[in-house]
Amino acid sequence: MRTVKLLVSVYVTLLLFSCEEQTQPNQQVVVKNTLNSDRSFETVSVDLEAIPQENQKGNIVILDAETKAEIVSQQIDTDGDGTMDEILFQPEIAANSEKVYEISFSEGMVPKDSIPACYSRFVPERTDDYAWENNRVAFRTYGPVAQKMIEDGIKGGTLSSGIDAWLKRVDYPIINKWYKKELETDGSYHKDDGEGLDNFHVGISRGVGGIAKKIDTSYYISKNFISWQTLSTGPIRTSFILIYSNWDAAGNNISEEKMISLDYGQNLSRFEITLKGTDTISAGLTLHKKEGEIGVNEDQGWISYWEPHFDSELGTGIVVPNDRMVGYEHYETTRKDESNLFAHIKTKDSKAVYYAGFGWKKSNQFTSKEEWEKYLATFAENLKNPLQVTVK
Missing domain, CATH: 2.60.40.1180 (Golgi alpha-mannosidase II)
Structure with missing residues (x-):
């Protein structure tokens, strides 16, 4: 009898302990x-x-x-x-x-998507691009093989540290599809078959957020990235690192490493650039044919360029958080691809942080310059007042 009572007591104790475990908040x-x-x-x-x-x-x-x-x-x-x-x-x-x-x-x-919504990768089959995208926008930039092809006079190369915009108008991934269409079929990503296209010219311009160093009245730029590392892809964020050879700006030796990320639902990529050899840098937006309208709000820390773009219109923009934007320049020249709208950025702890991206009217995300600049203003306001997170 005592044995039965003991067993019942042990069972009740274990049951209570189990319940406590299960109800722990x-x-x-x-x-x-x-x-x-x-x-x-x-x-x-x-x-x-x-x-x-x-x-x-x-x-x-x-x-x-x-x-x-x-x-x-x-x-x-x-x-x-x-x-x-x-x-x-x-x-x-x-x-x-x-x-x-x-x-x-x-x-x-x-669950793992074969191609997540926020995606990036090195693209060796198209020379050596690095491309990234989310559900709203896509970008790419260029590697060392593309640079060497230009230097060796080989057709098909690209010499640029500018950022290219891929104008997508669907919410699913297109990077792999577009490269396959360009390289393995009679189609081309320069033609819009309903998903968008690449008709954004970069050249040696800064594209959408490439950097330059101003010395006196001239801007100096780096060449193509020399190495890369993918950090993450997934439903919320893709991020990666690009490293560049040291470059000369009128006798100033500058080192450059970019950490770039793009989050779901956003039109702007985040750039965190580690620099040595300078405490200021300029991030630029290409002016193309100089037919667009610029917008600047130094208090909020953003610049904008809204331009006619083939059969549509296009807005590009840069937002600089934490009051680190220390000026801007609407820089125009007759030299090909060198006209840019620049935001001047002061580094902190050898880093420059800013956001750069675009909105294409044909994607139905933004229909006017006013809508695009409202987006940039809201984005800047949210950065100044981040969501407050407390773990209890």
Whole structure:
């Protein structure tokens, strides 16, 4: 009889302990919006070191605390050392409010898209481009083989550290499709078959956000990148690193390393450039045929160029956060591809940070210069007032 009572007692104790384990509350993430406008498609991050993972099984997931619905998230390696450092997600929060999310664990399989929404890769089959995209825009820039072809007089090369814009008008990935169309079929990404096209000329211009160093009245630029490293692709962010050979600016030896990222739902890529040899740099927007209208707001830290573009119109822009924009120049010259609208940026801790991108009227994202500049102004305001994240 005593044995039965003892067994019952042990069973009840274990049951209570199990219930306590199961009802232990999840860690919470509180996200607060201090602005008088609703916020969406803004990425917040939680340091993985802040999430206790001992004795936990499965993958970290983010839940809406009220509905318990899982929110799309992505773990990223921020420095390329092979270890995941942060988990990202994009909350939707009404004006002047806060929202609570929960950190949980799931033993289910993490679905992986063959080509995620935020995607980038090195493209050796087209000389050696590096291309990146999200659901709204796409870009590319050029590597050392393309540069050497120009220097050796071989047809098909490109000598430029400018940033090319691929004008897509669909929300699914197009990079691989367009390269395959160009290289393996009779089609071309220079023709719009319903998804958009590449008809944006870069040359030696700064394209959409390439950099230059002004000395006296002249601008000096780097050549093509010499090496690359992909850091992340996924549903929320793609990021990568490009390294350039040291370059000369009127006797100043400048080193340049770009870390570029692009988040879901945004038209602007983030550029974090590590520089040595200068404490200021200029990021530029090509003026093409100089037929467009510039827009500048130094207080908010942005520049804009809205121009006629073939059978449509195109807006390009740069936003510089943290009051680091220290001037601008509407630089025009008769030299081919050298006319640019520049934002002058002061570095901090040897880094220049800015956002650059575009909006194509034919994509139905922006229909006018006013809409495009409103987007840039809102983007700048959100950067000044980031969503506040607290982990409990």
